[in-house]
Amino acid sequence: MTTSSAPRWRGLALLPDAGGVAVVETxxxxxxxxxxxxxxxxxxxxxxTxxxxxxSADELRPLILARLPLPRTWSVxxxxxxxxxxxxxxxxxxxxAARGLDLGTLPSPPRTDLFALLDEGEDGGETEPSRTASPGGPVWPVRRDGYLRAEVDHSTxxxxxxxxxxxxxxxxxAHAQREALQQRGPRxxxxxxxxxxxxxxxxxxxxDGLPIDRPVLEELITRSAGARPITERDELARRADRDRSVLEAVPGIGRVDLRNPASVRQLLATAGVDVPSTRKWVLEQHADRHRVIPALLDWRRRERIATTYGWRWLDAHVGPDDRLRGAWSACDGAAGRMTAQAGLxxxxxxxxxxxxxxxxHLIVRADLGQVEPRVLAAVxxxxxxxxxxxxxxxxxxxxxxxxxxxxVAKVAVLAAMYGQRSGAAGEALRGLEREYxxxxxxxxxxxxRGEGGMPVWTVGGRLVRTNLPEQSERLGADQRQSLARARGRFARNAVIQGSAAELFKAWAVTVRESVRDLDAQVVLCLHDELLVHVRQEQAQRCADVVHEALAASxxxxxxxxxxxxxxDVSVVRRWSEAKD
DNA sequence: TCAAATACGTA
DNA sequence: CGTACGTATTTGAG
Structure with missing residues (x-):
């Protein structure tokens, strides 16, 4: 293998105010x-080449907003x-980390409070840092103790x-990271x-945002949340309207705070239904006991839309160009799936x-079928x-x-990957252990490994820690055991979920590259599903390209x-449209 | 005012 | 005693 040959890397840094770009040659x-x-x-x-x-990719934001293609990057x-x-x-x-310095004594970022004034000059670096870079390497951003100056980042x-x-x-x-990754594994x-x-x-x-049909979205919101409120009075009136359908199912109940679980439980008791909690799945089991329960479930559904996906959400996240925008991250802090804000x-x-x-335009909608068991087979x-x-x-x-x-086979396979032990899955799991x-x-x-608090790795080499947040000291024996079990399930799932995320991203970025010539854009990534927005003349070709990208990646x-x-790849006008 | 707990939408 | 995340709300501590 020749993987150790030096990559053709060029460093890139942007000057935010000057609107310039500095390039460091090899x-x-x-x-x-x-x-x-x-x-x-x-x-x-x-x-x-x-x-x-x-x-980070975030430093490239101005270039990305200017629609430069940037096909090959290394994000530190x-x-x-x-x-x-x-x-x-x-x-x-x-x-x-790349220098092998102690992360426990990482200089803290500058504070904006008054105490920052008192601490000035006590960072272990030069009191008057030379802002000159030497040809041999970066002098200015590095302190005498080897750490990077905490007050420096790309915006400065x-x-x-x-x-x-x-x-x-x-x-x-990046060079140090490449060495370390080479040790980590072939992928x-x-x-x-x-x-x-x-x-x-x-x-x-x-x-780019996700294209929306504003009139349709507004109609759907109206249906659940009520017409767009203009004043605060309107808002309260809409809320009362939504509450009314539940309250009138129990005559004479008066004023009940439906947003307070304890009050709801009391309401249900008045109606003659005693439930341990007001969780949705509990209520569903008692749906035929009293008409207030279906009314309450419907209220919850409408209330979710009214509060989380209502008029405020629309105004905050949908631009005048009818695009729904939220911040995205390439990986979460656990197994490495993509995350998105604004409810995307x-x-x-x-x-x-x-x-x-x-x-x-049209949307090419593509989702991976049965991706997790296929990933299990691969890894x-x-x-x-x-x-x-x-x-x-x-x-x-x-x-x-x-x-x-x-x-039964499906339940067993999913149970195996999620660490489920209860119910019918237990029996079928034995069959899996025999056959696979x-x-x-x-x-x-x-x-x-997870039960022992030890890390696991995805197939792409991502380290997944299992001992992170919870303070395991001072726990009772039962708590300790349930924590260990939770970590075990997490680790069992993380190798699959995380590896699947890597495959998905490999596919998504291949699609991103290969639809560029079609002037199409990936507009949504949802764990195993992709939406690509494309001019209608190119839609069929785009669908083919998405298939080819999966085969290749x-x-x-x-x-x-x-x-x-x-x-499954289909060409649709709306996300909701059936797969063909 | 802030963090935890609760709840629930998606995969 | 299936996993993950993001968002909103209530609750209780400071």
């Missing part, structure tokens, strides 16, 4: 471009998250020299490439007809389980081997073709 020389055309020429001239190193932050787990990946932390850069030194430091970290560097691209995609997703990942299906292509190397993935419906061959119904011992061993091993990711991934 030999350390720094050049600079200012103005859009000059910057674009500088970036695109080198694009085909260059991987652009930055501390994403590499750090892969190597060390968790979410925190500011430059100072990444630098210290003011000169070409500073930007150059900032980029040089990023490239130095880790490729994973870092796609995670870095996913971080750029995350900025693009926020830039939990939009009720009821509102999805309101997500629609802009005029003259475990269980050849029998891999054989099942060749089927369009993986659960059919599994059921056949288990000698059970498809439904290799896959089951991998899950059990991860679970045992999954083949690369798995490393062979004995595990198959499948996607």
């Amino acid at each position: 030999d350390g020389a720094t050049s600079m471009a200012t103005g859009r055309s000059e910057v674009e020429a500088l970036i695109t001239r080198l694009t085909p 260059t991987r652009w190193v930055t501390w 932050a994403e590499a750090h998250r892969l190597l060390h787990g968790g979410l925190r990946a500011d430059p100072h932390r990444c630098w210290a 850069l003011t000169t070409l020299e500073e930007a150059g030194a900032w980029a040089v430091a990023a490239v130095q970290v 880790a560097i490729a994973t870092c490439h796609s995670e870095s691209a996913a971080a750029v995609l995350a900025v693009e997703l926020e830039r 990942h939990s939009l009720p299906s009821e509102l999805r007809p309101g997500v629609a292509a802009a005029p003259g 475990s190397g269980d050849e029998a389980f891999a054989a099942a993935t060749l089927a369009e419906d993986l659960y059919l061959p599994v059921a056949q081997r288990l000698g059970s119904d498809r439904s 011992p290799v896959a089951m061993r991998l899950l059990d091993h991860a679970q045992r 999954s083949r690369r990711w798995v490393g062979h073709d004995r595990v198959r991934f499948v996607a």
